[in-house]
Amino acid sequence: MDNLEIKNLTKIYNKKTVLNNISFSVKNGEFLSILGPSGCGKTTLLKILIGIEKPTTGEIIKEGKNITNLDSAKREMGMVFQNYALFPNMTVLDNVMYALNLKLKNRNKAYEEALKMLKIVNMDEHLNKYPHELSGGQQQRVAIARTLSLNPDIILFDEPMSALDADNRLGLRKELKEIQKKFKTTMIYITHDQEEAFSLSDRVMVMHNGNIEQIDTPNRIYNYPANDYVRNFVTNHLIEKVSSIERCTGIDL
Amino acid sequence: MPKKSKFSILILLFLLISIFYPLLVMLLRVEWSTFPDLLSSTAFKNAFNNSLIVTSIATIISITIAYMLAYTLNRTNIKHRAVLKVLLTVPMLIPSISHGLGLINLFGANGIISSIFGFNIIGESGIVMGSILYSFPVAFLMLDDGFNYIDNTMYDSAKILGMSQWETFKNVTMCYMKKPLLSAIFAVFTLIFTDYGVPLAVGGKFITLPVFLYKEVIGLLDFSRGTMIGLFLLIPAFISFIFDNFTKDYSFGEFEGKEYKIEDNITRDSILTLFVYLVIIFIMIIIGSFILYAFVDNYVLNRVFSFKHFEYVLNNELGKYIFNSLLIAIIVSIAGTIIAYFTAYYTARIKEKMSKIAHILTIVSLAIPGIVLGLSYTIGFRDSFIYNTYIILIIVNIVHFIASPYLMAYNALQKVNPNYEVVAKTCNISTFKIIIDVIIPCTKKTIREMIAYFFVNSMITISAVAFLFNTRTMPLSLLINTYEENLMLGEAAIISLIILVFNIIVKGTVYLINRKEHRRSVERENNI
Numbered sequence: 001m002d003n004l005e006i007k008n009l010t011k012i013y014n015k016k017t018v019l020n021n022i023s024f025s026v027k028n029g030e031f032l033s034i035l036g037p038s039g040c041g042k043t044t045l046l047k048i049l050i051g052i053e054k055p056t057t058g059e060i061i062k063e064g065k066n067i068t069n070l071d072s073a074k075r076e077m078g079m080v081f082q083n084y085a086l087f088p089n090m091t092v093l094d095n096v097m098y099a100l101n102l103k104l105k106n107r108n109k110a111y112e113e114a115l116k117m118l119k120i121v122n123m124d125e126h127l128n129k130y131p132h133e134l135s136g137g138q139q140q141r142v143a144i145a146r147t148l149s150l151n152p153d154i155i156l157f158d159e160p161m162s163a164l165d166a167d168n169r170l171g172l173r174k175e176l177k178e179i180q181k182k183f184k185t186t187m188i189y190i191t192h193d194q195e196e197a198f199s200l201s202d203r204v205m206v207m208h209n210g211n212i213e214q215i216d217t218p219n220r221i222y223n224y225p226a227n228d229y230v231r232n233f234v235t236n237h238l239i240e241k242v243s244s245i246e247r248c249t250g251i252d253l
Numbered sequence: 254m255p256k257k258s259k260f261s262i263l264i265l266l267f268l269l270i271s272i273f274y275p276l277l278v279m280l281l282r283v284e285w286s287t288f289p290d291l292l293s294s295t296a297f298k299n300a301f302n303n304s305l306i307v308t309s310i311a312t313i314i315s316i317t318i319a320y321m322l323a324y325t326l327n328r329t330n331i332k333h334r335a336v337l338k339v340l341l342t343v344p345m346l347i348p349s350i351s352h353g354l355g356l357i358n359l360f361g362a363n364g365i366i367s368s369i370f371g372f373n374i375i376g377e378s379g380i381v382m383g384s385i386l387y388s389f390p391v392a393f394l395m396l397d398d399g400f401n402y403i404d405n406t407m408y409d410s411a412k413i414l415g416m417s418q419w420e421t422f423k424n425v426t427m428c429y430m431k432k433p434l435l436s437a438i439f440a441v442f443t444l445i446f447t448d449y450g451v452p453l454a455v456g457g458k459f460i461t462l463p464v465f466l467y468k469e470v471i472g473l474l475d476f477s478r479g480t481m482i483g484l485f486l487l488i489p490a491f492i493s494f495i496f497d498n499f500t501k502d503y504s505f506g507e508f509e510g511k512e513y514k515i516e517d518n519i520t521r522d523s524i525l526t527l528f529v530y531l532v533i534i535f536i537m538i539i540i541g542s543f544i545l546y547a548f549v550d551n552y553v554l555n556r557v558f559s560f561k562h563f564e565y566v567l568n569n570e571l572g573k574y575i576f577n578s579l580l581i582a583i584i585v586s587i588a589g590t591i592i593a594y595f596t597a598y599y600t601a602r603i604k605e606k607m608s609k610i611a612h613i614l615t616i617v618s619l620a621i622p623g624i625v626l627g628l629s630y631t632i633g634f635r636d637s638f639i640y641n642t643y644i645i646l647i648i649v650n651i652v653h654f655i656a657s658p659y660l661m662a663y664n665a666l667q668k669v670n671p672n673y674e675v676v677a678k679t680c681n682i683s684t685f686k687i688i689i690d691v692i693i694p695c696t697k698k699t700i701r702e703m704i705a706y707f708f709v710n711s712m713i714t715i716s717a718v719a720f721l722f723n724t725r726t727m728p729l730s731l732l733i734n735t736y737e738e739n740l741m742l743g744e745a746a747i748i749s750l751i752i753l754v755f756n757i758i759v760k761g762t763v764y765l766i767n768r769k770e771h772r773r774s775v776e777r778e779n780n781i
Contacts (some may be wrong), residue, residue: 050678052675057624071678072678073678073679078679085676085692088695098682099680
């Protein structure tokens with residue numbers, strides 16, 4: 001069943017078309033990556049999905065209901081940011097408990113739930129640390145736990161790993177995949193990193209200049225690019241990879 | 254959306270009524286036909302020339318001193334920087350008129366020092382000295398801040414390129430310091446040009462433009478002429494306002510905060526250290542003169558310890574004036590901080606067209622000299638219910654001082670992670686709750702500084718309130734003027750000291766809280 005359906009979405013800022021009549025749908029429990037260079041409109045799309053930005057025209061349908069004009073709070077969506085957006089004046093535990101406590105109105109329950117989530121992201125050893133005392137990867141784990149704990153239907157990720165170093169990125173990528181398997185939450189993941197998109201996603205949506213160039217499984221995008229843009233985008237990346245392997249190993253591929 | 258708009262309308266309405274309405278009324282009431290008369294009168298020409306001369310001289314000296322101080326604290330191996338920085342800003346804690354008073358104590362007709370050497374500085378040189386005294390800390394703080402934003406890796410590059418010291422200064426230091434330096438020059442020029450506290454105290458027969466305005470209004474009740482003179486006081490403020498807002502900053506965004514490597518140079522260090530200590534000693538001598546005058550029977554005729562002056566002020570409703578000053582300062586600091594903070598929240602974190610307008614309107618208040626603002630309130634609100642009450646004194650102080658704390662809050666709020674409100678929205682937490690629980694705690698240091706700024710300035714101001722008080726609401730700072738006019742220097746010195754003590758208490762408290770917080774966070778980090 002389709003969890004989310006986007007119909008003919010257009011966004012125009014100061015006469016500039018940022019999103020050009022795009023339509024797509026996301027299935028329940030699916031991991032969809034939105035891949036594209038900066039300025040392709042992916043962040044604007046995310047802002048419209050979460051509800052902090054209104055589309056110029058078009059509709060967002062969630063589980064059959066039109067939520068285009070619904071308040072962010074009522075959309076049952078969570079969001080994970082590139083810069084983590086953890087509250088700096090609260091400890092790891094309080095960061096996760098803060099919203100939970102307001103939602104459940106029961107401190108003990110909120111505590112248990114927060115602890116559970118922090119265990120899942122392997123952060124239960126750092127409960128009383130403040131965000132600035134953690135590494136970027138650790139902070140992002142806390143942010144994911146905070147978002148997961150409220151049990152949203154859909155989680156949106158806004159380039160969550162682009163501020164992390166390569167090591168951290170690989171580790172977190174694996175964990176994220178496991179979390180998704182475990183919770184079966186629908187995830188929409190914005191990135192400009194092809195490897196990340198292709199390794200994490202059920203489907204990848206390639207965007208360019210406010211248009212969807214292709215939306216398909218990673219495998220099919222590699223093997224059957226829909227047009228020249230996607231082909232160049234994908235092959236350029238491959239050529240780069242191959243040449244760097246060649247340089248490192250000295251083997252002519 | 255509707256909530257936001259209501260809030261923005263409230264802010265804009267406040268700014269329009271409190272800043273632009275009185276200015277407009279003031280301008281409408283002017284009898285422009287007398288304008289040519291004013292311009293051609295000798296009194297005006299003299300006052301204008303006098304102002305220009307003393308302001309120019311005092312600005313040059315003040316900036317030179319401030320640059321040397323900032324340079325010494327940032328670029329030499331001087332010890333106890335933090336303490337020295339605090340001591341150098343002590344002059345900002347007393348009214349400008351008190352600096353004039355201190356100079357009279359020391360160098361006046363029967364001054365402590367001048368009577369030994371047989372000279373006095375009443376007039377031009379007195380105004381220059383007094384103006385330097387209260388303006389150099391302002392420039393010092395601006396330049397000191399400027400040094401913090403220099404990308405110090407540039408000095409390594411300069412060395413590698415083989416630049417001489419002069420070339421390095423010209424191409425690296427000045428590249429970053431040009432803007433803070435020009436801003437400081439404009440700020441100090443405006444400050445001195447529009448101040449009447451110092452010239453009133455030590456000017457003698459040397460009349461400057463603000464004193465001319467003051468006398469026209471207070472002495473002759475000629476509001477129309479007062480306004481026309483006030484327009485001239487607006488000129489430097491306006492130029493500096495336009496300069497500050499329409500020139501690009503030279504601190505090029507973010508860079509690694511690499512510390513400047515200070516090279517050993519004992520000659521340079523000892524000369525500049527000596528200079529810093531001389532400045533501090535001079536400040537302390539001024540304050541010491543208050544203590545001497547306050548507790549000596551009569552410095553010229555009878556040099557014995559006496560509580561005479563203290564008893565006099567105590568018996569002349571000292572309690573009432575302290576109450577007035579504290580009442581005004583406390584309400585201004587609380588209400589002013591709230592207004593400035595939420596205006597800044599609106600302009601820094603809610604990006605809409607109206608927020609840009611609100612931003613400009615708020616900082617425009619920076620360009621209006623206190624004496625002109627006070628005059629416009631006298632004319633604009635004469636028939637309103639707030640006239641002759643504490644309310645008008647409180648509002649005029651908030652408006653007069655709002656720009657700086659507003660900018661403090663604006664800068665702090667822009668640095669706070671822009672996604673907190675989105676997190677709140679998705680977690681079903683109200684924006685107001687996230688402001689209280691997260692954004693205010695993140696910016697509490699700035700909030701404390703804002704409160705202290707409003708408090709200290711409300712305690713020392715005379716310019717904005719000079720035309721608006723009555724015998725019931727008169728604050729302490731104006732009492733200095735009254736005593737000084739009656740040649741009761743001991744009594745005036747006591748009032749200056751009382752203001753200083755209150756300001757030290759408030760500033761000191763803020764300093765201690767900030768230091769405690771800083772230490773706690775350092776301790777935590779060491780424990781981990």
